[in-house]
Structures are given as structure tokens and as C-alpha cells.
Amino acid sequence: MGSRFRWVQVLLYGFVSLWSLFVLLPTAWMVIGAFKTKREFFLDPLGMPASFDFDAFERAWGTGVGGFLLNSMFVTALSVLVIVVVSAMAAYVLARTDNRWMRLVYLVIVAGFAVPVQAVIIPLFQMVSGAGMLNSLFAIVLPYAAYGIPFTIILFYAFFLDFPRELEEAALLDGCRPVKTFFHIVLPLMGPAVASAAIFQAVFIWNEFLLALLMLTKPAVKTLTVGILQLGGEFTSDWAAIMAGLSIAVLPILTVFILAQKYFVRSLAGLGK
Amino acid sequence: MASLQIRNLIKDYGSFKAIRDVSLEVPSGEFVVMVGPSGCGKSTLLRSIAGLESITSGEISIDGRDISKVEPFDRGVAMVFQNYALYPHMTVRQNMGFALKIGGASKVDVEKAVQRAAGILRIENQLDKKPKSLSGGQKQRVAIGRAITRSPDVFLFDEPLSNLDAALRSQMRVELGRLHAELGATMVYVTHDQTEAMTMASRIVVLRDGIIEQVGAPLELYNFPATRFVAGFLGSPRMNFIKATVHTIDNDHLHLEAAGLAGRLRVPLLHADNALDGMQSGTDVIVGVRPEGFVDGDVEGYRDWRIEGQVAVVESLGRDTLLYLNGGGIKAFDSESHEGYLAIHRTRQLQAVHGQQLQVAIDPGAAYVFDASGKTCVFPLAPNHLLAGAA
Ligand SMILES: Nc1ncnc2c1ncn2[C@@H]1O[C@H](COP(=O)(O)OP(=O)(O)O)[C@@H](O)[C@H]1O
Numbered sequence: 001m002g003s004r005f006r007w008v009q010v011l012l013y014g015f016v017s018l019w020s021l022f023v024l025l026p027t028a029w030m031v032i033g034a035f036k037t038k039r040e041f042f043l044d045p046l047g048m049p050a051s052f053d054f055d056a057f058e059r060a061w062g063t064g065v066g067g068f069l070l071n072s073m074f075v076t077a078l079s080v081l082v083i084v085v086v087s088a089m090a091a092y093v094l095a096r097t098d099n100r101w102m103r104l105v106y107l108v109i110v111a112g113f114a115v116p117v118q119a120v121i122i123p124l125f126q127m128v129s130g131a132g133m134l135n136s137l138f139a140i141v142l143p144y145a146a147y148g149i150p151f152t153i154i155l156f157y158a159f160f161l162d163f164p165r166e167l168e169e170a171a172l173l174d175g176c177r178p179v180k181t182f183f184h185i186v187l188p189l190m191g192p193a194v195a196s197a198a199i200f201q202a203v204f205i206w207n208e209f210l211l212a213l214l215m216l217t218k219p220a221v222k223t224l225t226v227g228i229l230q231l232g233g234e235f236t237s238d239w240a241a242i243m244a245g246l247s248i249a250v251l252p253i254l255t256v257f258i259l260a261q262k263y264f265v266r267s268l269a270g271l272g273k
Numbered sequence: 274m275a276s277l278q279i280r281n282l283i284k285d286y287g288s289f290k291a292i293r294d295v296s297l298e299v300p301s302g303e304f305v306v307m308v309g310p311s312g313c314g315k316s317t318l319l320r321s322i323a324g325l326e327s328i329t330s331g332e333i334s335i336d337g338r339d340i341s342k343v344e345p346f347d348r349g350v351a352m353v354f355q356n357y358a359l360y361p362h363m364t365v366r367q368n369m370g371f372a373l374k375i376g377g378a379s380k381v382d383v384e385k386a387v388q389r390a391a392g393i394l395r396i397e398n399q400l401d402k403k404p405k406s407l408s409g410g411q412k413q414r415v416a417i418g419r420a421i422t423r424s425p426d427v428f429l430f431d432e433p434l435s436n437l438d439a440a441l442r443s444q445m446r447v448e449l450g451r452l453h454a455e456l457g458a459t460m461v462y463v464t465h466d467q468t469e470a471m472t473m474a475s476r477i478v479v480l481r482d483g484i485i486e487q488v489g490a491p492l493e494l495y496n497f498p499a500t501r502f503v504a505g506f507l508g509s510p511r512m513n514f515i516k517a518t519v520h521t522i523d524n525d526h527l528h529l530e531a532a533g534l535a536g537r538l539r540v541p542l543l544h545a546d547n548a549l550d551g552m553q554s555g556t557d558v559i560v561g562v563r564p565e566g567f568v569d570g571d572v573e574g575y576r577d578w579r580i581e582g583q584v585a586v587v588e589s590l591g592r593d594t595l596l597y598l599n600g601g602g603i604k605a606f607d608s609e610s611h612e613g614y615l616a617i618h619r620t621r622q623l624q625a626v627h628g629q630q631l632q633v634a635i636d637p638g639a640a641y642v643f644d645a646s647g648k649t650c651v652f653p654l655a656p657n658h659l660l661a662g663a664a
């Protein structure tokens with residue numbers, strides 16, 4: 001091991017450490033801020049709180065963060081479920097077909113992945129509004145799913161291309177038609193791919209702001225991202241409460257991400273094959 | 274138990290012809306081994322029988338019933354894949370019982386079938402393990418067990434032993450032989466390994482570029498290969514092929530000249546049906562001599578066909594010795610033949626070393642002669658049996 005290699009290593013580690021600090025410090029500042037009193041927050045913005053009490057969390061919770069949290073959980077869980085189920089079945093068919101029109105369908109789906117939400121936000125809003133589906137937690141699942149499905153299909157498509165064909169052939173000889181093969185053999189072996197797709201989409205949907213802002217305007221249906229905004233309006237000077245609300249918003253998804261990152265990393269690494 | 278008939282089977286992949294007109298009858302209970310070099314269409318043929326590939330034309334029937342359009346499961350065949358293809362998320366028991374379960378058999382029946390197969394293969398105590406925790410040999414047993422539980426009419430094996438190490442391979446060869454005897458089932462076995470073909474087959478089918486080159490019992494093909502391809506493919510080490518030219522043909526001998534040989538090779542003509550039509554003085558032929566078709570160079574009566582050379586490689590196999598000889602002017606000409614060395618098999622121990630001078634002589638009575646198209650024109654009188662004494 002030459003010293004040259006050592007130096008490259010030191011540099012790389014230094015860079016990664018700095019980058020991590022850059023990302024983590026504001027997060028830490030948010031969490032610490034949530035424990036401060038209003039006074040402390042303005043007098044000593046970068047210092048530590050005198051005592052760790054949960055007053056700010058109680059104030060934030062009192063404005064209905066609990067409801068936003070539930071809404072976010074519901075929307076995220078349902079969207080992810082729809083995305084994973086639809087994408088898995090679609091990708092399986094697309095990856096296994098010889099039909100050239102299906103290839104075209106796949107290309108269209110890939111193209112769909114490249115369309116930014118912002119570009120179609122006005123027609124999308126008009127469609128949802130026209131269908132009378134504004135302010136519905138079920139309705140917002142549809143555009144979320146529509147935006148999650150293309151990427152997830154690409155992810156699963158790559159997974160299926162690598163999936164051992166002999167297993168499906170063995171199942172065929174064992175008496176499974178494609179649908180049975182999918183549910184008995186393929187689906188149970190999709191664990192890592194499903195986990196990574198689910199976590200990826202969950203983070204995206206949990207943090208989604210623009211669509212939620214436009215389509216969920218009644219307090220009862222707001223998700224965390226837009227709910228917290230309302231918090232900012234109510235507590236113009238209570239930054240500690242806002243930080244507490246934000247912490248509550250970030251914590252669940254962060255936990256899920258950390259628990260699932262093992263699969264996530266593995267499956268994304270597999271994509272490069 | 275069932276017979277298998279293949280009639281005029283053709284399989285094209287686009288413009289590429291993978292199988293060109295194959296016809297074959299496999300009687301009930303036979304163990305037929307299809308052998309041929311990689312890419313000759315063995316898997317394609319097997320997969321066509323299984324229904325995993327659609328065929329371009331032709332007919333495949335089992336017991337006279339045309340199955341070429343039937344769904345794979347309803348064909349009554351079970352297949353064992355080269356890389357096992359066990360379902361990783363199921364235990365051995367579930368793997369083996371899966372087909373019956375899907376077919377709607379009762380739990381009791383599934384368990385009974387699994388126990389029976391596990392008993393035959395002696396894997397009763399592996400039943401609750403997942404495939405991941407099994408060794409290669411055990412995995413292959415489970416894969417075979419999965420086929421047995423279904424009690425298929427025809428078993429299909431696609432190079433099932435090629436992922437195992439040499440020792441395990443020879444053990445499994447014996448085991449498969451026992452299995453065939455025990456089940457009495459019709460089995461079609463595909464391999465590129467001529468040893469597996471020679472040792473296990475009731476009948477060997479030699480495939481080449483999607484065509485059947487020859488069909489017959491192992492020793493029949495070994496002793497009477499119809500073509501140079503078959504002669505070279507069966508037998509290890511490979512037959513030595515030497516270029517020669519016809520000098521004269523008389524009533525009972527073919528006289529051949531080969532560069533590097535002192536005298537003319539007098540090959541006895543004993544088989545009436547040998548096609549020497551069109552052969553005359555000057556025709557190029559190829560002489561084939563199996564590694565055991567040589568005698569010591571100083572044996573009386575063989576001196577004219579003496580080859581002097583240096584020992585290039587010595588392989589002591591215990592009782593036997595394999596020598597690779599750099600034969601000077603005489604050399605095995607096709608590249609597959611041990612880099613031009615002559616392979617020589619002695620049924621005794623030899624203390625030869627690299628570079629040592631050695632004299633051997635071709636036994637003309639053990640020589641095959643092939644014409645330019647690769648067809649066998651002359652077979653030896655009694656292949657092999659002369660040689661045991663001479664060596
Ligand atoms: N799906 C396919 N598409 C095109 N060519 C194929 C396909 N499968 C096999 N082949 C070709 O057919 C020939 C025979 O293949 P295969 O039956 O697998 O050979 P073997 O099993 O004897 O090694 C090979 O040349 C292979 O490249």
C-alpha cells in the first residue's frame with residue numbers, strides 16, 4: 001500500500017466528512033433549536049439550550065401536527081403500496097414480453113420519468129379540480145403514484161432482466177402459468193428491490209410539497225410539509241415551536257430510511273451490473 | 274414410463290438454424306445421452322422437448338401423443354437444470370413438493386411423494402433446509418428429487434453435473450445410473466462431456482451443428498464411429514489424426530504414405546462395406562489412431578511404422594501412463610489434438626521424463642481411415658482388443 005494511496009484516502013475521507021457536516025449541521029441545529037426557549041433562540045441562535053424540555057414540542061403538537069403526521073403516513077403508505085404493486089406487475093410484463101409494441105410502451109414510460117412535475121402542474125391541477133378531487137387524501141395518491149411508477153418500473157425492469165430465467169422455467173414446468181409464477185416465485189424474491197423502491201418513493205412522497213400545497217388546502221387533509229407551513233403562519237415569532245414541528249416531520253422518515261438503508265444501498269449497487 | 278419420438282424437428286432463431294431436421298426414437302425406459310460440443314444445439318433440443326422453446330416445425334410425441342403444441346406442464350416431462358434452479362425462498366421439502374401443490378394434490382399426497390423421492394436420493398435429513406445452505410451435490414440431488422416427485426413420463430437433464438467437482442461428478446454418475454435402474458424411467462440427458470456419455474448412456478446421440486451425427490450404444494460409437502467428428506469426440510485423450518496419402522489399394526490392404534513414416538502403412542481391409550469408391554493412388558486421407566493404438570517401436574513386424582520422438586508431457590495415472598510425444602515429421606494435425614503431439618496410452622507404469630527419446634510404432638490393424646469429407650472408410654479389424662497384448 002503506497003503512501004500515494006494513503007493520501008488519496010485521507011483526501012476522500014476529509015471530503016466526505018466535510019460534506020456530511022454540511023448536511024448534518026442544519027439538521028442538528030433544527031433539533032437543538034426545538035429545545036430552546038423563545039428567548040434563547042434569538043439571543044444565542046447557535047448556542048445550546050439551558051435545559052432540554054419539550055415545551056416547544058407541546059406547542060407544536062397543539063396546533064394539529066399529529067393530524068398532519070397521520071395524513072402524511074396515510075398518503076405515503078397508500079402511494080407506495082400502489083406504486084410498488086403496479087410497477088412490479090407492469091415491469092414484469094415489460095421485461096418478459098417479445099412484443100415490439102410493449103417495447104414502445106416501456107419507452108413511453110421511461111420518457112414519463114423525465115417530465116418534471118412543475119411543467120405540467122397547471123393542467124394537472126385543472127384535471128384534479130375538474131374531477132372534484134381536490135382536498136382528498138385518496139386523490140393525491142393518484143398523481144403521486146403516477147410520478148413514482150415510471151422510475152420504479154425502470155428499477156424493477158433492471159431487476160427482472162437479472163432475475164434467473166431458469167427459476168421461472170422451472171416454475172413453468174412445475175405447472176405455474178405466468179401469473180402464478182409471478183406471485184409464487186418472483187414476488188417472494190423481490191424483497192431487496194421492493195425495499196429500495198419503497199424507501200425511495202416514501203422519502204420523496206413524505207417530503208413532497210408542491211402538489212400537496214395546491215391540492216390539499218383544508219387543514220383536515222394537510223400533510224406535514226404544508227401543515228408545517230401553516231405552523232409558520234401561526235407562530236410568527238415562535239421559532240422553537242416551528243423547529244419542533246419540523247423535527248417531528250423529519251424523524252419518522254429518517255428512522256425508516258436508516259432501518260432500510262441496507263437494502264437500499266445493496267439494490268442500487270446491483271443496478272450498476 | 275413412456276417412449277419419446279422426435280420427427281423432423283427444426284428450430285430456427287431468426288435466420289440461425291439451431292436444430293436442422295432431427296429425428297429420434299427413444300424407447301420407453303432408455304437412458305439416452307445427447308452429446309456434442311458447446312453450441313451444437315443440445316439445450317435447444319432439450320428445451321424444445323420440455324416446451325420451453327417453441328419449435329419451428331416438426332413433431333415431438335410421447336407415447337404417440339403429439340405434444341409439440343401442449344403446455345410445458347401437461348407434457349409429462351420434468352427437467353433438471355445445470356445450475357439447479359431451486360427456488361431459494363423455499364425449503365427443500367417445499368421445492369420438491371411445489372409441482373404437486375400447484376397441481377392441487379392434498380398435503381398428505383405431497384408429503385408422501387416428497388418422502389419417497391427423498392428416500393431414493395438419501396436426502397431425508399435435508400428436507401427443512403433452504404437451498405442456500407446445501408452443497409453443490411446436495412442441491413443437484415434436490416433438483417433431481419424435484420423431478421422425481423412429479424413422476425414424469427420423461428426426465429430431461431441439461432448438463433446437471435457440470436457445476437460439480439470431478440470427484441463428486443463421478444459419484445453422481447454412478448448415482449444417476451442407479452436412479453435410472455431403480456425408476457426404470459425414460460431419460461434424456463444432455464452433456465458436452467464424452468465421459469458422461471460413455472459411462473451412463475444406453476444409447477448416445479452425437480449432435481453437431483444442429484444435426485444428429487450418429488446414434489448408437491457407447492461402444493458401438495467408440496469402435497465404429499461413422500465420421501471423424503464422432504471418432505474425435507468420443508474417447509479421451511482424443512484420437513490422433515495423421516495426414517496420409519493413398520499409395521495403392523489391393524484386395525485386402527490399403528497402402529498409405531505419411532510424411533515421417535519410414536515404410537508404407539498397410540491397413541488391413543476387413544469390412545466389406547467400407548466405402549473406398551473413388552479412392553485411388555494419390556487421394557488424401559486421414560489416418561486415425563487411438564492413444565491405445567500404438568505398440569513399442571522395436572516390436573517385430575511393426576518397425577516400418579516406427580515413430581521416433583521426444584516425450585513432451587508425461588501423465589502417470591497410476592496403473593496407466595499417458596505420453597504426449599513430439600513425433601518429428603509425424604504429428605497430429607488438428608488443433609484440438611493435443612497441440613500437435615501424439616497422445617499415447619500405455620497400460621503400465623513408465624518412468625519417462627520430459628525430453629526423453631522414445632520409439633513407438635503405429636499398429637496398422639488399429640488404424641481408422643477417413644476420407645476428405647470426414648467419413649470413415651476403414652475400421653480396424655477388432656478395435657482395441659489387439660492392443661492389450663501389444664502394449
Ligand atoms: N434464444 C436464442 N436466440 C438466438 N440464438 C440462440 C438462442 N439460444 C441458443 N441460441 C444459439 O443456438 C445454438 C445452440 O445453443 P444451445 O442449444 O444452447 O447449445 P448447447 O446447449 O449445445 O451448448 C448456439 O449457437 C446458440 O448461440
Ligand SMILES: [Mg+2]
Nearest residue numbers: 315316317432
Ligand atoms: Mg447447453
